[in-house]
Amino acid sequence: MSLLFVVGFSLILGLLFGSFLNVCIARLPRHQSVVSPRSHCPQCQHPIRWYDNVPIVSWLVLRGRCRDCQQTIPWHYPLVELVTGLWFAAAGLRIYSDYSVYFLDANSSGSMSGFLSHLTGDLGFATLGFLLIGLVVMDWQTQLLPDAFTVTGTAIALLLLCIRAAFLGPHEGDVILNTTHQLRMSSPGSLGVHGNIFVTGTESLLYGRVLAVAAAAGLLYLIRWGYERVRHREGLGLGDIKLMAMMVAFLGFAPGMLALLLGTVGASGYGMLLLVRGKAGVASRLPLGSFLSVGGMIAAAYGNRLIEGYLALLR
Ligand SMILES: [Zn+2]
Numbered sequence: 001m002s003l004l005f006v007v008g009f010s011l012i013l014g015l016l017f018g019s020f021l022n023v024c025i026a027r028l029p030r031h032q033s034v035v036s037p038r039s040h041c042p043q044c045q046h047p048i049r050w051y052d053n054v055p056i057v058s059w060l061v062l063r064g065r066c067r068d069c070q071q072t073i074p075w076h077y078p079l080v081e082l083v084t085g086l087w088f089a090a091a092g093l094r095i096y097s098d099y100s101v102y103f104l105d106a107n108s109s110g111s112m113s114g115f116l117s118h119l120t121g122d123l124g125f126a127t128l129g130f131l132l133i134g135l136v137v138m139d140w141q142t143q144l145l146p147d148a149f150t151v152t153g154t155a156i157a158l159l160l161l162c163i164r165a166a167f168l169g170p171h172e173g174d175v176i177l178n179t180t181h182q183l184r185m186s187s188p189g190s191l192g193v194h195g196n197i198f199v200t201g202t203e204s205l206l207y208g209r210v211l212a213v214a215a216a217a218g219l220l221y222l223i224r225w226g227y228e229r230v231r232h233r234e235g236l237g238l239g240d241i242k243l244m245a246m247m248v249a250f251l252g253f254a255p256g257m258l259a260l261l262l263g264t265v266g267a268s269g270y271g272m273l274l275l276v277r278g279k280a281g282v283a284s285r286l287p288l289g290s291f292l293s294v295g296g297m298i299a300a301a302y303g304n305r306l307i308e309g310y311l312a313l314l315r
Pocket of ligand 1: 041042043044046066067068071
């Protein structure tokens with residue numbers, strides 16, 4: 001398995017998935033099927049020929065216009081394909097480096113279950129990127145974050161986590177407090193209770209993540225409720241909350257909160273820019289979901305490094 005093959009294959013797969021993502025972006029907010037009818041020009045209804053449907057290349061060859069009616073094809077079509085392609089290539093790079101850790105390096109363990117556990121995480125990375133790229137564009141264009149992406153995405157994330165848990169080695173990821181550590185729950189008049197806590201890796205992985213999703217959704221629901229009580233209008237949509245729940249389901253609590261931070265900072269900066277330029281009022285609606293999704297992509301790609309760097313600063 002050579003590096004070039006894996007990354008190249010992932011890139012092409014990503015371009016094809018990006019092409020399908022464009023169909024989802026155009027149809028899901030209108031509750032249309034993403035399978036049928038076949039792709040056609042929204043202006044002249046002419047079906048798209050297969051050779052006019054090659055990711056990025058066709059858009060360049062056609063100079064961004066329909067072959068039949070010259071209707072312009074928006075530039076976000078090739079951009080979505082390119083970003084999805086690059087994201088999948090990055091996922092391929094992750095898969096290759098995990099493979100070399102387990103099978104190619106001089107002192108690698110050769111553990112198949114260990115590799116499969118990491119592979120599941122890498123597939124989650126690719127899936128999350130696909131969903132977030134789509135949500136960035138859909139929220140920007142339509143102010144909608146379809147359940148078909150957010151709720152289904154949460155289900156996929158938890159399913160992948162179950163598969164990952166199944167590949168955990170015996171006692172891998174266990175939460176253990178050593179036997180000398182004692183929990184002392186005593187109050188006047190009662191006996192002291194001594195013991196230790198032992199949570200298996202599978203349980204700590206699954207329960208921990210479900211708890212994280214519930215906590216994140218609860219926290220955001222509280223913010224939404226508080227904002228509505230104070231300002232008497234909706235500040236945080238239910239779609240935004242489902243989006244956050246999905247990101248936490250894929251990434252865990254801390255990277256999810258990092259995505260929330262990056263997203264709100266980005267949206268605030270954009271809002272202020274619009275205010276300064278006089279293009280928006282204080283009550284204008286910002287595509288917060290788009291900013292949260294970009295925050296999620298940064299958290300997925302660099303989250304662990306950013307969080308470790310931040311913790312190192314505190315020490
Ligand atoms: Zn046309």
